[in-house]
Amino acid sequence: MSSPRIAVGVDIGGTKVLGALVDETGAVLREHRVLSPGPWPDMRDAIVGVINELRTGVPELHAVGVGAAGMVDLDGVIHYAPNVPGFRRVPVRASLAEATGLPTTVDNDANTAAYAEIRVGAARGVRDAIVITLGTGIGGGVILGGRVLRGANGFAAEVGHFQIDPVGPMCACGELGHWEAMASGNALGRMAREAAAAGEAPSLLERAHGKVDVIDGHHVSAAAHAGAADALALVDHYAFNVAIGLVGLANIFDPSLIAIAGGLVNDGDLFLEPMRRHFLGHIEGAQYRPTPEIIPAEMGERAGVIGAALLALDRANDAAAPL
């Protein structure tokens, strides 16, 4: 029996470079992380250092996969990365392939996280799925017919950036009322601080010792679990905002599954139950069609590196071409 094929997955973040040695079953064999050294080419040297550290003693390494927050084209050129200053049209894939001598894949980190979920996570075996990460922003990965949606240039699946309210809060991208601005993990914190400042969230204010500015989503979760009406109202309002975006995406993609990632899903059904309820109340033609399940993602914080490694292995194997 042959040994499982092995790849290094790398997650390029604003503060750190996280690498993991991952086998084709998605198991993490070893991890290595370094602080982010700043712009290219220092970043390249740091990534190559992480890869070399991880491959030491490995008889055969088959591929390198990289996930990065930002706009990554089909050749693995990072056009723009919001958290890494100076990352403009950098040929990351070509450069790492040259430095390592290995087949290399670079993709958006939300896409690699989604790929991890369909290969070995919550959406295992599902051909049409959407994976949404509710965090600082909204990350989206769309899988159609088992392939990662990339679009004509690689910039597809920016699912946080459609308007749901023309007078909504400003998005990180500068537009008003984008879904990301109203339904990200950060948006929940903002909604809670606004409610507290307006005198509508006394239980949150109490938990934050009267300091509006320190209130975040964790206070909402804790107060809601304790049954505080003000927090439960915020949970419902926030879940509605999430659901309205999911409705649009389901009408557009008709997936069989929507997996939600992010700290909020650690709260079990606290957020998921009202998301499902609002979703079913607003999806097009609910009485005439199967509707997608909404379930928690399973891969956690390593989804990005594991998915990057699996994507690289599958593409080196001539499968999993981007769509």
Place this chain on the structure above:
Amino acid sequence: MSSPRIAVGVDIGGTKVLGALVDETGAVLREHRVLSPGPWPDMRDAIVGVINELRTGVPELHAVGVGAAGMVDLDGVIHYAPNVPGFRRVPVRASLAEATGLPTTVDNDANTAAYAEIRVGAARGVRDAIVITLGTGIGGGVILGGRVLRGANGFAAEVGHFQIDPVGPMCACGELGHWEAMASGNALGRMAREAAAAGEAPSLLERAHGKVDVIDGHHVSAAAHAGAADALALVDHYAFNVAIGLVGLANIFDPSLIAIAGGLVNDGDLFLEPMRRHFLGHIEGAQYRPTPEIIPAEMGERAGVIGAALLALDRANDAAAPL
């Protein structure tokens, strides 16, 4: 040299059944239409009658393709058709295949229209394109990697049904502020009547001889072409509504081309120019990426039947599998 392969395309509408004999180049050889006879099975008999009329004298007919407004699943079962009462879970494909003895394809009419555009129309040869029809509602067809996006069940590409304004007008589907309710051809007429009723559209009121109720999009076009400021303001506002939805879809799909169909594109750049301007002002990362062209569709009112026939021919040929 062999003769071109030939199919019958059929468009099932609320008032008529339109059929056309179409060859593999998209040329319409012959047309036949009958008044819609009402629900199934009368509708089946009418469709079979149209097909038989068209195939008379044709040495070899290769396939039948049907487009219908409504929710059509991957087996060609029409789950719901808004304009054809009683059309509930009708196995249209299987029934027509049995009656005609021919390979038969049934799809949503916006999908077949989009397929016509990428095969022989404005998006010829483009692999990632969106075709939007601005009419009574908004019809959308999404082509990814040359294939029609259908989703897990066949109900994908309902692109008119995502919320862009939580307090916007009610959509035909019952939801508030969907893109369709704010950017369809009908929405332009509604906006014009509202402006006239509010005393903000004197030039339209004059053209309609003082009757607010008869004002529609044609009055807006005519007055705008004549340079009336009130009409030009309406064109700009409407074009903004269209653009905001296109921005969302472009961020989600990253197409290389967006083709717009519907009566409005007969007005040349009157609507298209402000749509393009607002689109470029709001798309994500415009400075870091190629942005899709927005062009008029070319296939006109026969897009649906021609696309249905081409899709049927290509699928009978084992190509063009749905995505």
